[in-house]
Amino acid sequence: MNLVRLALRRPLSVLVGVIAVALAAWIGLQRMARDVFPPLGVPTIYVAQPFGGMDPAQMEGYITYFYEYHFLYITGIEHVESKSIQGASIMKLQFHPNVDMSSALSEVVAYVNRSRAFMPPGTPGPFITRFDAGSVPVGYLVFSSTNANRTVGEMQNAALNQVRPLFAPLPGVSAPPPFGGSARTILVNLKPDRLRSYGISADEVVTAMAAANTLSPSGNLPLGDKYPFVPVNAVVKNIQDLAAVPIRTGTGAGGGAVFVRDLGEVADGADLITSYALANGKRTVYMPVTKRSDASTLSVVELVKANIPNFKKVLPDDIEVTYEFDQSPYVVRAIRDLVKEGALGAVLTGLMVLLFLRDWRSAFIVVINIPIALLAGTFALWVSGQNINLMTLGGLALAVGILVDEATVAIENIHVHLARGRSLGRAVLDATVETTGPRFLAMLCVLAVFIPAFFMQGAAKALFTPLALAVGFSMVASFVLSSTLVPVLSVWLLRGHETEVKKEERSAAYTALLRPLLAARWLVVPIYVLAAIGAVWLLTPKLGTEIFPKVDAGQIQLRLRAPSGTQLEKTEAIALRTLDLIKREAGADNVQMSIGLVGVHAANYPVNLIHQWNAGPEEGVLQVQFKPGSVRTEPLKEKLRATFKAELPDVLVSFEPSDIVERVMSFGAPTPIEIAVQGQNLAASKEFADKLRERLVKIPSLRDVQFAQVLDYPTLDVNINRERAGLLGVRMSDATKSLVASTASSRFTVPNYWADPASGIAFSVQVQVPQGRVNSVEEFKNTPVTTAGGKATLLRNIASVSEGTAPQTYERYNLVRVVSLTANIHGSDLGTVAKEINRVLAEVGAPPAKTSVAVRGQIPPMEEMFTGLRNGLLLAVVVIFLLLAANFQSLRLSLVVVSTVPAVLAGVALTLLLTGTTLNIQSFMGAIMAVGVAVANAILLVTFAERARVGQASSLSSIQNSPAPAAAGSAENSQKSGKMPDLLGAALTGATSRLRPILMTSFAMMAGMLPMALGLGDGGEQTAPLGRAVIGGLAAATLATLFVLPSVFAVLMTGKHTRSASLDPDDPASPQFTSAKS
Structure with a gap:
């Protein structure tokens, strides 16, 4: 028993199923996570290694190297990738797609432990974390105090030790240690x-x-x-007791001892x-x-x-x-607006159906299919572990128009059967069964375009798969509903209206246009092929390309860099x-928060x-949020660049991703453009990078071209x-320890701690010369240095001190040192700029020996993504x-159907070009x-055209072989004889009979x-390209x-007989058919 007949026999079961799906979808919606994007699953692990006091060269050579060597x-x-600065290094481990990251993390931990065996004694343990592109800040907890005497350090201690532990029980939430302030220290x-x-x-x-x-x-x-404890006050109870610690005995004034209080103070x-x-x-x-x-989120x-x-x-109370x-x-706004667009689209779809059918009952049957199919699709998304995001909602919104197809074809064919005078029940059954095959094939073809999503890799797969699943689940639900709910509602709602449905007459205008095109088919088809392929070939290179559409979220983030070595207070x-300049250019009233x-x-x-x-x-790094709708950020950035250049000429400024969409889609890159010059000879790499920079600044669309590293930090x-x-x-x-305690802190050489009895939290005890008390080179030379005899001598007696420069940051890529140039884009797109950069690289010539140049940033992931999408499109076809x-x-016949693909691509390219939309x-x-x-x-038209062609052949065979013994014999003779029917008539019949459902x-x-x-x-800018591409294509x-398709059908089917492809000798339609008696 087929699905249609089963539904007609058990109509209440169909309604119960619909209600069950709706309830299940409602439960799923309550439990599904809501976010901007699905989890991207970028296979990245970070290792952050501190070692206070180590300079960048020491961090690179004695710490980072051993990690990198083992990580490979x-x-x-x-x-x-690694970056080594004073006191810390950070390593980014990028894995190939589809790597089991749990196993990878275990291996990283194992190799970290092995690497540490080669490092200097006392090397602190590193921080290891899996960090995805989606793990971005969703807000900031800002602490402030109404007490003027409250220090930033006290607020930092409260945030770190009182508030941060409360994040532990919050699922999905994390927070790094507080930014700003310094840890409480004795x-x-x-x-x-x-x-x-x-x-x-x-x-x-x-x-x-x-x-x-x-x-x-x-x-x-x-x-x-x-059985009491026997604690000893080896650690002071009161920190002021440290002031009474003797340093020497018998050397003080009058031969007395020297205590800490004689040399400084405890705080x-x-x-x-x-x-x-x-x-x-503030x-x-x-x-x-x-x-x-x-x-x-x-x-x-x-x-x-x-x-x-x-x-x-x-x-x-004051914090x-x-x-x-x-x-x-x-x-919330992005999801809400996308839901509104989908709902409005559904309303417009319903009005369009009503306009064609001119029967509100039929239109209602078609339209009611949409929300039920979407609910079923949502339930399936929940079961498959997806969440509500722009991609799944975009897929559901995209499915709105497609879902009409299944029900429309069934309803339209029911009208045709009613027009033939059949009873309502018979018309519904026969019409629905008759379209089951073409509807099922059409559904499979729509689903087939999404099959490549499961063969993609990386971010393209993570983004495309949820959309594919949303459309696919909804399409399957629509097919089932059009085979169950549609016939049931048709019998209930169309009762008594059979006589109102008349056979639709052929459109005289359409027929008049189509006949001359069919007559000139041998000219029409080559012109179509050349025009469509030519349009794709000519228009596609003119389209801009980028990973994801840009959106203005009303935020900016900029990185500023003062001259090398500028003191913190000056910076x-x-x-x-x-910030004052930003307020001046944007309007102080328009700034909401910074x-x-x-x-x-x-x-x-x-x-951190x-x-x-x-x-x-x-x-x-500064981040500024403007009031909604008050400022357009891209023009503001251009104004600020000019302002900064005029009023802060010695300061380098670069804008970075600010909102959640930009940060996720940048895949961790601070700027869209990065050019890395790699080689062990840092000076040669820098010299070649200088040549590149001279040419890059001349590209009109590049902004903020600068070196990512400071290579001339004062020493x-x-x-x-x-x-x-x-x-x-x-x-x-002894000399180095004396210098460290005088210029930094003793905690880097001799860790010492004191536990606060009130809280049970241990804090560092460190000896230091407060910064600012030594403010000249000559005074620095007078730093006392310990001798073996217990007395001190001055630094100037054993050493010379000279001013110099050194790299502030050492960056490496697979153990090779890197000098990077970064840049932003204005007034252009990523693909166009990538072509300009490749041109510059070709013009500047080959790099020095044992030096290479690599383009990084967002360009490689964009190229990788488009390669996957292009291959996916080809695989789909x-x-x-x-x-x-x-x-x-x-x-x-298969070639006839897919001949529409060039037209789709040409329409997409033309629409994107006319609307100024990038290919993303x-x-x-x-x-x-x-x-x-x-x-x-195309399947609808070709199916009916082929039926007409075979039907004509059957009629010809019946005439030539009359009197025919039976209808089956007539069909058999027509198939075996393979007579040549009127192709133009078949093409015209298929086209005119399917005109209304196609339109x-x-x-x-x-x-x-x-x-x-x-x-x-x-956020409409994010999904607009999808809608424009669909409409244009x-x-x-x-x-x-x-x-054009009727002409293609007539051309390709010329000379094609109607004999069956079956090879089964027991199949009456097969050319190999023989009766059992033969």
């Missing part, structure tokens, strides 16, 4: 003049402190029935300041709120906002915490000046470097004379062709979708895509189907 042995590794601040007067080096103080404040195990002593303060966080221009502390790549934001009262409970730069409104002043970080993250928190990379005190080179040092009894280890061949048992992943998906729909329409399907889908193509609402394909 990991299974599935593609490349290893400081022993030494006075250089006191050290010199007593002849004591800072290292002696460090040694004394380590001996006087030491952690000692506690034993137990049995006393009667008790409960903060670690060395390496960065300042700014919120609306120093503060903030925490980026990040989500796991598979978590929902909306759920994460809602959880964090709901827990803000809990955060406030654990904070002092406020707010949630800023909330990315969820953008997600902060430049950042504040930059945050920023000036300087480099403290070595205590290496993971993954979230935001700064290399030194001269760098800062004070201390050159110790080993012979002189030996004569004075100074060991190299091949799959469709094979499906058609299997169905028609004719390669010629959205428009490419629209093109692939248009191919499937165009083929589905109805095409116009309905184009109407459904119109709201999306117009890009209405927030389908419009061209509809014209080709109606006016």
Whole structure:
């Protein structure tokens, strides 16, 4: 029993099934995560290694190298990138697609442990994390205080130790340590003049402190029935007790001892300041709120906002915490507007169907199919583990127009059968069964265009697969509904209206146009082929290309770099000046919020470097959010570039991805353009990069062309004379320890801790000379250095000090040093700029020996994505062709159907060019979708034309072989004799009989895509290319189907007999048929 007959026999079962699907979909919608994009699954692992005090060259040679060397042995590794700066290095491990990242992470941990065996003693443990492109900040927790005496360090401590632990129970939520401020630290601040007067080096103080404040195990002593602890106050209880620690005895004034209090002071303060966080221009502390790549942006934001009262409970009363730069409104608006576009598209589709059928009952049956199929598709998406995002919603919106096809074909054929005078029940049954085959084949052809999605790799697969599943599930549901619900509703609603349905007369105008085209078919077909292929060949190169459509989210992020080695406070002043200029150009009333970080993250928190990379005190990153609809960011960026150049001429500025869409689709690249010059000879690489930069700045569409690394950071080179040092009894280890304690902190050489009894949290105890107390080279030369005899000598007695420069950052790619140029784009697209860059690379000539040039940034992933999409489109056409061949048992008919593909591609290219739309992943998906729909329409026409051709042959055979013994014998003779029917008549019959359903399907889908193509609402620019591509491709394909396809059919089927392809001797239609008696 077929599906149609079963539905007609059990109509209430059909209704129960529909209601069950609706309820299941409603449950699924409540539980599905909602986000901008699906999880991209970028196979990346980061390793962040701190080592406070190490300079960049030491980090590269003694730390980073051993990691890189071992990481290249990991299974599935593609490349290893590293950046080494003072006190930290960060390594990015990129894996090949489809690598099991759980196993990869285990291997990384194993090789990290092996690498550490080769590193200097005391090397801290690294931070290892899987970091996906979707793991981006969805907002910031900003801390502020109404107490003027509250320090930033105190707020940092509260945020780190009171608020951050509360993130642990929140699913999908994470947050790195706070940005800004420094960790609470017990400081022993030494006075250089006191050290010199007593002849004591800072290292002696460090040694004394380590001996006087030491952690000692506690034993137990049995006393009667008790077994008490025996703790010793080896660690001070009160930090001021540290001031009484003796450094020397018998050397003080009058022969007395020298204590810490004689050399400096003890303070409960903060670690060395390496960065300042700014919120609306004021120093503060903030925490980026990040989500796991598979978590929902909306759920994460809602959880964090709901827990803000809990955060406030654990904070002092004067500290406020707010949630800023909330990315969820953008997600909500994007999803809401896409739903609105889909709903409006469904309404327009229904009106188009009503216009063609002119019967509200029939239109209702067609339109009711849409929401039920979408609900079924949504339920299937939930079951398959997908979430609600722009791709799945785009697929559902795209499916609106396609879903009409199944029900429209069935309803239209029911009208035809009713017009023949059949009873309602018989007309519904026969008409629906008659179209089951073509509808099923059309569905398979539409689904076939999405098969390549499962063979793609990387981001293209992650983005395309959810859209493909959304369309596919909805299409399958629509086919089932058109075979069950549509016939049931038709019998119920069309009752008593059989006589109102009359046979549609052929359109005289269409026939009049088609006849001369058929007559000139041998001219029409070559002209069509040449015109379509020529249009694709000529127009496609003129289209701009990019990964994803640009969207203006009303935010900007910029990176500023002051002259090399600029002090932190000076950089902060430049950042504040930059914010003032932004307010001036954008309008102060239009700025809603600004945050920023000036300087480099403290070595205590290496993971922060993954979230935001700064290399030194001269760098800062500012993020500004404008009030909705108040500012257009691209023109503003161009104005700001001119303003910065005029008023901050020594400051380099570069704009970076700011909103959640840009950050995700940039795949971690800070700028769309990066050109890496690789070679072990850093000087030669820099020289060649300079030549490249001179030519790149001349490309009109490039902006912010600059080096990614600072290679001339100022240094004070201390050159110790080993012979002189030996004569004075100074060991190299003693000299370096004295210098570290005087210029940085003792925690880098001798870690020491004190646990706060009130909280049970341990804080570092460190000896240092506060920054600013030594402010000249001559004074620096007077730094006391420990000798073997216990006395101190001055640095100038054993060493020379000279000023120089050195790289601030060492970057490597698979162990090869890299000098990078970065740039932004204005007024052009990524593909066009890529061509210009390739031209420059060709003009500048070959790089020096053992040096290579690589283009990175967003260009490689774009090229990889388009290669996958192009191959996917070709594979889709091949799959469709094979499906058609299997169905028609004719390669010629299959070729007739796919002959509409060039028209689709030409229509897509022309539409994108006329609307100024780039070729991106959205428009490419629209093109692939248009191919499937165009083929589905062509199947209808070709199927009926072939039926007419075979029917004519059958009639000819019946006349020539009359009197025929039976109808079956007539069919058998016609098939075996293979008579030649009137091809033009068959083509005309197929075209005119399918005119209305083809027009109805095409116009309905184009109407459904119109709201999306117009890009209405927030974020409409992201999905508009998809709608435009579908409309353009389908419009061209509809014209080709109606006016060219009949001629193609007549040309390709010329000389084709009607005999069956069957080889079964028991098949009466087979040329090999023989009766059992033969």
